[in-house]
Amino acid sequence: MAYTAKDYNNLIGMEGFSDTLLKNHFTLYQGYVTNTNKVLDTLSEMAKGGKIGTSEYAELKRRLGWEFNGMRLHEFYFENLAGKGALSKPGKLGKKLAEEFGSYENWEADFKGVGAMRGIGWAILYQDPASGKLINQWINEHDVGHPAGCNPLLILDVFEHAFMIDYGLKRADYIAAFFKNIKWEAVEGRMK
Numbered sequence: 001m002a003y004t005a006k007d008y009n010n011l012i013g014m015e016g017f018s019d020t021l022l023k024n025h026f027t028l029y030q031g032y033v034t035n036t037n038k039v040l041d042t043l044s045e046m047a048k049g050g051k052i053g054t055s056e057y058a059e060l061k062r063r064l065g066w067e068f069n070g071m072r073l074h075e076f077y078f079e080n081l082a083g084k085g086a087l088s089k090p091g092k093l094g095k096k097l098a099e100e101f102g103s104y105e106n107w108e109a110d111f112k113g114v115g116a117m118r119g120i121g122w123a124i125l126y127q128d129p130a131s132g133k134l135i136n137q138w139i140n141e142h143d144v145g146h147p148a149g150c151n152p153l154l155i156l157d158v159f160e161h162a163f164m165i166d167y168g169l170k171r172a173d174y175i176a177a178f179f180k181n182i183k184w185e186a187v188e189g190r191m192k
């Protein structure tokens, strides 16, 4: 079954995010969905046609991680936005963040620091279900660097398309705007 691009127009009007920036970002996301479907279809056709051993098949197979994760990470990112209000510190996630990082504030400083790292990519708060540990992870490209088996809780897109239209090179201002709009109930709901 083909993947369908989800509608995130509910994000339009979010403080600190212009309509132009969001609409461009939605279009980019839709491209990942289209390409995920294309790559999966082509791979399936190639497999049926006896082309599994070819370099073309191998290269397309490598590409799938880029397209699929580009699709899915954008969904997680959009779905952890348009929230109102701060994290409930006595709640499940608030407690866990304080336990793992010493305080919520320590976690926030670390996560923002990861997001501000030079280069394009993603900052992701992961939960390792095997140990319960929380990890702020830098993902350089969609297809590499994800800790195996971990559960992404909070996703911040720091590719330039995510902020340059509104903020130019002021990435810290974009990250501050992102923090004002986190939908904490969605983030907490992803905990296992």
Ligand SMILES: [Fe+2]
Pocket (backbone or CB within 6 Å): 025, 028, 074, 157, 159, 161, 162
């Ligand atoms: Fe993006």
